[in-house]
Amino acid sequence: MNTTRSSTSREETLESISTELSDRMLDPLAVDAAARAGVEGPLGVVWDGWSLGSGLAGIALFQLARASRCGDDELLSTAFDHLRHAVRINNASPSGALGLMSGASGLAVVLNECARQEARFRPSARRMHDRIVDATLETSWDFAVTGVPVPSVDVISGIAGLARYFATTPWGGARTRVALDHVVHYLSWLVSRDVPVTRTFFNDPETYLPGSIDARQFPHGHVELGAAHGLAGMLHALAESARSGRTSIDVSEAMSRLLDVVHGPQSLDSGKSVVFLVPSEDGDTRPDERAPGRLGWCRGAIGLWLAVRDAAHVLDDDGLGREAEHALNASAHALATERSDDPFLCHGVGAALAVAVGDGARSSATADAALATIADLRLPALPFLFAPPAAGTGPRDVDPSFLSGAAGVGAAAELALGSPIDWTTPLGMT
């Protein structure tokens, strides 16, 4: 096999996808208007205008990744322009949310990356960080609580995302450590008390349920096991906190308890099938071979096993680490042999492309498989190149967002092309 030729064609495909997306996302006002039109449309694009996951901060991160790789000063200004609009929209309708994808800590991630490139962003990046620290320390966690909704503790909008931010932010001073301890203390307490994890964390039947799962299976609600919306993300956040050396709290017991839940029947199948929902009452896990998004990061094998691999590393458990590696290889194989209609980061193959970067021997095959799917799903007639999954009928909405839209695909392509902006570490896609 001619590897030089195949890697050249891979780079050409990545470059053409990133170029097209970048060219279509130059004007923040136009991107914002198009996304808002999508929110009104039948497929309900998720867009708040400013956040990392669902706003212009995510477009800024993609353009920044591209501008940094290409050394393109004009595009760097475009990235900053997107960020300024994101901050403006956030200031106009302030949100108290602190989460990574839907709150202030995600915006801070992008501000910090921009500040690395351009010193004049440092004061506002510092202010944003201080604001997040203050808001965190002012929060009195409820230690009498019997159950907490998973979105308040997950990576997307909850405190697992906040822990990731404090563990990875460049502002790593004493107050950051205190804030991280504050979050980790509560997260560990929630996990470690003498109540089944499946009764501590819950979602309404309607919340975060993929369409093909019958909500009637979960009359009392369900628990998410995935890396983005669920317990694996909490596990990953605790592992990252421990690894950062910034927390004084021993998280090993909490990690072991989370491992017991997320690392149940999956081990039987080395990541090929993923159990991602647990009924919140009986704790009986339900594997689903046909689960949507199981090739993805959010609820899929990749995110879950990345979390387990990190936990194994922190807990010094070589056997578990080997199992996670084996499962990640199986995930890569599944990616090469199965189809997905979702190119995006959260539920699609976009995360596989991002994760593949620098991931050793399997990276090349994984990247090729993910990229082949992404290239197949490209629809040049659409404003942002990709349709949301299952958009085959009716008017097509467009989604430029980072988490579940085109900007994330662009950012993954940029990573694969060698962009120096590492956005995967704060987000837990590494």
Ligand SMILES: [Zn+2]
């Ligand atoms: Zn998701």
